[in-house]
Amino acid sequence: MQAASTVFPLPDNTFARQLDAYLSAACFRPRPENEVAPFGNPWWRPIEKGTPLTADDLALPLAVGDVASRKARVLHRALYNIYEQSLLFLPVTATDEVPVRAGASANPDPMAASAQSGSSALADYHAFYDPQLVALGVALRPHLEHLAFSALAAHVRPTGPWTMEAFRAYTRSVLKEHDTTPSSVSEAIRACSDPVGALRFVAKQQCSDALTEASGMSRYLGGSYGPPQSELTKVFVDEYGFGVHADKHSVIFEAFAASLGLRTDVHAYFHEYETASLLSANYFHWITTNKLMWPRYMGAIYFAEASLPHVNGCMSALVKEIAPNAERRYFVEHVEIDDYHKRMVLENVVAPLVATHGAAWMADILSGFEEFRVVGDILGDALVRAIRQKFPGQEDVA
């Protein structure tokens, strides 16, 4: 079974026109007076207007790894906003005061917050959640997903009769290779002309997902599917710090970001997000929004939990080395807890469901596992390219 989004092709230029209409909403329009995101306004998500994408542009899916084209930039920003319109971002204050949060006051970031009246932020709040805009986004979503992900789905093709034993052998092999490969992003940061600047750049990219507690991953907590649902919930209980707000992973990420002098209000760096960062977040939104893709989610969440200890171990060592005063708890926490999550997902979620539903799901589980690995590689390559471009080291200059 290869579950995928159903595509509803629209005639002529209808889709292009409707996408342009969606992107023309007030909360998505650039404002010359706000080169920097106003504080406490996660709903204003400017997307460069430029020339609208044409019906021809929107006929062909993005190639795997295309995160540099304008088309990719527009499509992934549109999708990201559509997905996040189903998440709640509340105003910090109901007054007209400009909200101020931790990390703002001693902000040495040249991208310092600009002033904006609270009433303008509230206007964006209402515009972002406008039911008609939300409905338009929902209508556009299936074709946008087709454009964004169909090439990736064709890039990864499991075949043959799979068993749980073969799945374990396969994933063990892939993860061993992953865990013995140095992080290319960490190495690029070390080798560049401004390692702390590059670290801040990477942290801004992580803001796209970490500050929202990887909400795309949590869409399967609802519904009713037996003991595996409770087992999956345990993973998220850890992520949410057992209900202790200070221990919530997004909150300890805020401490890391603030220790680098970055803003911690959600989507303060929306305009700086690389398309690859949004691809990574959108991938999980895609497989959790479309419920037939649940087997893919099992594979993807398993790869995520199993690969993160190594990734975060590399980041922890890097931060300790180049920014010793920065807050590292976020990375240390994930090195430890995701090792548990890896086993919990495999033994308590994947294995029982395969035992119940049979090996027919294995192809989709493997697709999710490998697709998210590919997405991670695309993100890593994009960040390395950006670091070398923004902070060229001696080798890059030569």
Add this chain to the structure above:
Amino acid sequence: MNALEAKELVVVKIEARHGRVFRSGRARYFLLRHKGELHAVPDACAHRGGPLSKGSVDECKGTVTCPMHQLKTSLKLLMPKALPAVRVGTEVRVVCESETVD
């Protein structure tokens, strides 16, 4: 019975192309392209073990013809003997028996 049942398993990486031959344990396998997908199937004709990897595939009839004696083998008979594999772009990883020699 699954080809890998009760065996110690390893994963080998090979180029994703039709006809690529590899070993799983002592047996020869090859990648067979059928309906756009690559399947890791035994490289031995049931007749006298001829190299099916060098045979011709008839997509319409769903057969592969052995180059030795021109006997046709149904892909429906080959597929259940396939090894679990995943193609990612230009590379295929196949779950094989241990002591695989690439």
